[in-house]
Amino acid sequence: MARREPIAIPKGLFDILPASFSLKEEAWRHVEHWQKLEDILHTTARQYAYQEVRLPIFEHTELFARSSGESSDIVSKEMYTFLDKGERSLTLRPEGTAGVVRAYIEKQAYAAQDFQKVYYIGPMFRYSRPQAGRYREFYQFGAEAFGFDSPQQDIELIDMLWTVYHRLGLKDLRLLINSIGDMGCRDRYREALQNYLRPHFNLLSADSQIRFEMNPLRILDSKDPQDQALLKGAPCISDSLESSTKDHFEEVLAGLDALGIPYEVCPSLVRGLDYYNRTVFEITPPAITSQNTLGAGGRYDDLVASLGGPKTPAIGFASGFERVLQAYLEQHPEKRAATTLQLLFIPLEKSALPPIMQMARTLRHQGYAVAIDFGLKKLKNSLRQADKLGVRFVALLGDEELQKSCLQIKDMQKGTSEVLPFETFLAEFQPRYGSSHV
Numbered sequence: 270m271a272r273r274e275p276i277a278i279p280k281g282l283f284d285i286l287p288a289s290f291s292l293k294e295e296a297w298r299h300v301e302h303w304q305k306l307e308d309i310l311h312t313t314a315r316q317y318a319y320q321e322v323r324l325p326i327f328e329h330t331e332l333f334a335r336s337s338g339e340s341s342d343i344v345s346k347e348m349y350t351f352l353d354k355g356e357r358s359l360t361l362r363p364e365g366t367a368g369v370v371r372a373y374i375e376k377q378a379y380a381a382q383d384f385q386k387v388y389y390i391g392p393m394f395r396y397s398r399p400q401a402g403r404y405r406e407f408y409q410f411g412a413e414a415f416g417f418d419s420p421q422q423d424i425e426l427i428d429m430l431w432t433v434y435h436r437l438g439l440k441d442l443r444l445l446i447n448s449i450g451d452m453g454c455r456d457r458y459r460e461a462l463q464n465y466l467r468p469h470f471n472l473l474s475a476d477s478q479i480r481f482e483m484n485p486l487r488i489l490d491s492k493d494p495q496d497q498a499l500l501k502g503a504p505c506i507s508d509s510l511e512s513s514t515k516d517h518f519e520e521v522l523a524g525l526d527a528l529g530i531p532y533e534v535c536p537s538l539v540r541g542l543d544y545y546n547r548t549v550f551e552i553t554p555p556a557i558t559s560q561n562t563l564g565a566g567g568r569y570d571d572l573v574a575s576l577g578g579p580k581t582p583a584i585g586f587a588s589g590f591e592r593v594l595q596a597y598l599e600q601h602p603e604k605r606a607a608t609t610l611q612l613l614f615i616p617l618e619k620s621a622l623p624p625i626m627q628m629a630r631t632l633r634h635q636g637y638a639v640a641i642d643f644g645l646k647k648l649k650n651s652l653r654q655a656d657k658l659g660v661r662f663v664a665l666l667g668d669e670e671l672q673k674s675c676l677q678i679k680d681m682q683k684g685t686s687e688v689l690p691f692e693t694f695l696a697e698f699q700p701r702y703g704s705s706h707v
């Protein structure tokens with residue numbers, strides 16, 4: 270057969286693999302860590318009474334254009350948009366909120382219950398220059414709460430995200446928070462900011478010049494040092510807030526204080542999407558670089574109505590798996606992906622396979638994770654393999670043991686071994702080896 274070139278993974282994508290699959294893979298891509306974070310997410314969301322939703326990977330392009338806003342980075346440059354065979358414009362979802370809101374309206378979830386709280390986990394797609402912490406396919410978990418405009422709802426949602434990070438073991442996180450007011454305040458502020466920046470327009474970065482008319486608030490987000498210097502004397506959005514919005518924000522901050530969640534009010538925090546209002550927040554690891562916000566969110570009280578539903582207050586967040594796991598492994602470099610395997614059977618002869626198949630099945634059906642090395646290799650090689658797998662116990666079965674219906678069980682950690690009859694091995698598996706996985 271003609272030699273075929275192997276095909277590489279597309280740019281900006283990555284595989285999530287068991288630690289044992291690729292020795293070269295960076296630790297944050299080990300599936301064991303992903304599963305740990307997912308377990309924490311499912312448990313925490315259940316305790317906070319958020320239900321899971323699983324939504325399509327692609328939606329009508331118009332959904333994202335209408336929700337995120339034409340001028341957002343996502344819609345203006347980052348969407349994976351294609352025409353299907355029926356000439357419909359579809360887009361791989363760049364974020365999760367739009368799909369959840371679409372489903373909320375389409376299924377009339379507001380009629381089923383006054384409030385709805387949901388969460389999701391899944392891949393998102395954005396076409397941007399790949400770099401550390403920024404990928405073209407990445408995973409987000411997010412939560413959305415519909416129906417309550419209470420500041421307590423904001424606190425609950427932030428607390429849930431904070432708890433997820435805390436349970437994973439992330440330390441010294443910073444919660445940056447701001448209020449960007451309602452539509453009215455934002456319009457007033459947009460004008461004030463434009464008036465302030467207009468005399469300096471030529472000094473602004475190219476990106477900020479584009480944003481000046483379309484979305485001037487985004488200039489506050491600019492990482493360009495000259496923009497930052499110009500912004501030093503800019504008016505503050507907090508000066509434009511109406512009293513009801515100010516009260517809302519004060520209550521959010523007081524609630525965070527009451528729960529002992531530290532925060533920093535950050536007047537330049539505006540978030541990139543059009544739909545936010547009132548509370549916006551980001552959570553970052555201790556050292557901030559532009560690319561390492563772990564999770565972010567905010568209120569979007571007008572989005573449901575603007576997408577054709579009834580007026581519904583709402584708030585949500587989204588957080589990227591990659592950056593969270595990168596931060597986790599930076600803070601805990603000792604955390605190796607641990608195997609869940611409890612025992613590896615090593616048959617030394619072909620004739621050992623039938624009893625091993627029986628015993629493995631019995632143990633598996635009792636709930637244990639058990640593997641069999643079918644390779645019939647040299648014992649030395651099989652043990653090296655066991656070592657790589659990180660499994661603590663191996664059970665050897667050769668001619669000698671087979672004749673006595675016994676197994677030799679090796680403790681790879683302690684370097685000890687014992688010989689047990691089949692029945693004793695099965696009957697005493699729990700006390701002897703049952704808690705061997707980490």
Ligand code: AMP
Pocket residue numbers: 364395397402403404405406407408409561562563564565587588589590591592593
């Ligand atoms: P955003 O939807 O842009 O507010 O992003 C929310 C979170 O998703 C960020 O804080 C990141 O953790 C993650 N995120 C956003 N874009 C990317 C990307 N291109 N690659 C990896 N993670 C991302």
